[in-house]
Amino acid sequence: MNGYGKNKEEVQRRLRRIEGQIRGLQKMVDDDRYCIDVLTQISSATRALQGVALSLLDDHLRHCVSDAIASSSADADDKLTEATAAVARLLKS
Amino acid sequence: MNGYGKNKEEVQRRLRRIEGQIRGLQKMVDDDRYCIDVLTQISSATRALQGVALSLLDDHLRHCVSDAIASSSADADDKLTEATAAVARLLKS
Amino acid sequence: MNGYGKNKEEVQRRLRRIEGQIRGLQKMVDDDRYCIDVLTQISSATRALQGVALSLLDDHLRHCVSDAIASSSADADDKLTEATAAVARLLKS
Amino acid sequence: MNGYGKNKEEVQRRLRRIEGQIRGLQKMVDDDRYCIDVLTQISSATRALQGVALSLLDDHLRHCVSDAIASSSADADDKLTEATAAVARLLKS
Numbered sequence: 078m079n080g081y082g083k084n085k086e087e088v089q090r091r092l093r094r095i096e097g098q099i100r101g102l103q104k105m106v107d108d109d110r111y112c113i114d115v116l117t118q119i120s121s122a123t124r125a126l127q128g129v130a131l132s133l134l135d136d137h138l139r140h141c142v143s144d145a146i147a148s149s150s151a152d153a154d155d156k157l158t159e160a161t162a163a164v165a166r167l168l169k170s
Numbered sequence: 171m172n173g174y175g176k177n178k179e180e181v182q183r184r185l186r187r188i189e190g191q192i193r194g195l196q197k198m199v200d201d202d203r204y205c206i207d208v209l210t211q212i213s214s215a216t217r218a219l220q221g222v223a224l225s226l227l228d229d230h231l232r233h234c235v236s237d238a239i240a241s242s243s244a245d246a247d248d249k250l251t252e253a254t255a256a257v258a259r260l261l262k263s
Numbered sequence: 264m265n266g267y268g269k270n271k272e273e274v275q276r277r278l279r280r281i282e283g284q285i286r287g288l289q290k291m292v293d294d295d296r297y298c299i300d301v302l303t304q305i306s307s308a309t310r311a312l313q314g315v316a317l318s319l320l321d322d323h324l325r326h327c328v329s330d331a332i333a334s335s336s337a338d339a340d341d342k343l344t345e346a347t348a349a350v351a352r353l354l355k356s
Numbered sequence: 357m358n359g360y361g362k363n364k365e366e367v368q369r370r371l372r373r374i375e376g377q378i379r380g381l382q383k384m385v386d387d388d389r390y391c392i393d394v395l396t397q398i399s400s401a402t403r404a405l406q407g408v409a410l411s412l413l414d415d416h417l418r419h420c421v422s423d424a425i426a427s428s429s430a431d432a433d434d435k436l437t438e439a440t441a442a443v444a445r446l447l448k449s
Binding site: 079080081082085088089092093095096099100102103106107109110111112113115116117119120121122123124126127129130133134136137141159160163166167169170 | 172173174175178181182185186188189192193195196199200202203204205206208209210212213214215216217219220222223226227229230234252253256259260262263
């Protein structure tokens with residue numbers, strides 16, 4: 078059903094850490110921390126989010142897309158179009 | 171001390187919404203949602219984070235950097251170097 | 264050997280247009296055009312380059328990677344690792 | 357009139373090198389080089405373009421924007437809005 082099944086624990090661990098970073102950002106703003114320090118922390122959270130995205134994309138290609146191709150599934154083409162569109166969204170974000 | 175003072179409420183509101191998006195991501199992963207849907211949500215959270223960064227950058231240039239320049243502060247140059255470095259980090263993230 | 268064979272003409276056409284944009288940038292700088300206008304043109308060229316990258320990535324997944332998977336090639340795993348690494352480089356650039 | 361006057365030679369040198377990279381990309385495609393190698397070269401050209409953008413942005417803030425602020429010019433606010441919008445375009449590209 079999805080490709081990240083085996084890495085679910087790791088993905089959740091990373092998302093919880095990112096949630097902590099976002100709460101840390103709120104604390105920094107509450108404490109009137111210097112703009113540049115807040116921006117540095119935002120860059121760090123963004124990088125961490127992109128890291129999760131890359132890990133999910135890798136799992137998706139390795140499992141969902143690969144399975145569709147290996148079984149000559151009719152939707153292999155759609156899955157590839159969908160994957161490239163997801164990369165396009167990541168690049169624009 | 172910092173440039174986002176006047177927009178603090180708005181920044182906090184956006185950060186809380188992003189925190190909600192990150193928790194939503196954890197729920198999606200818990201529910202074994204389809205990889206591409208999780209990736210779409212990550213792109214959305216990333217874009218939201220970049221939006222906060224742009225707002226903070228705008229405030230920083232408009233207040234901290236402008237004040238340093240207007241008062242011919244000795245650290246105006248350093249502030250500009252620091253601002254460009256922050257943009258470089260955002261571009262790489 | 265490569266995945267973009269069928270789209271080679273189109274890829275070349277896009278690259279020539281980007282080359283034209285880069286030469287246009289040199290002309291703008293020669294003419295002392297306003298910084299922001301030059302920056303807008305750089306964003307446009309960058310977007311065009313990313314568009315070519317997405318097209319090549321789509322072809323690569325659809326041909327090179329798909330063929331390796333469909334033929335149960337021993338290097339299918341390596342090809343997937345390589346593809347994710349290429350996306351990671353695009354995201355960082 | 358523009359902020360990059362003093363660095364014009366350096367900006368042109370970098371743009372010429374990027375033009376060379378784009379022509380190198382066309383040669384790679386002509387030679388049917390492997391997709392991933394072409395993608396790596398595109399990432400490199402994109403990074404180089406972003407580097408020029410950062411340099412122009414730095415010059416713009418340091419000269420055009422700083423001058424408008426220092427002279428309490430009526431358009432200092434517009435210049436800052438414009439600069440943030442340029443950064444937003446870079447982030448999206």
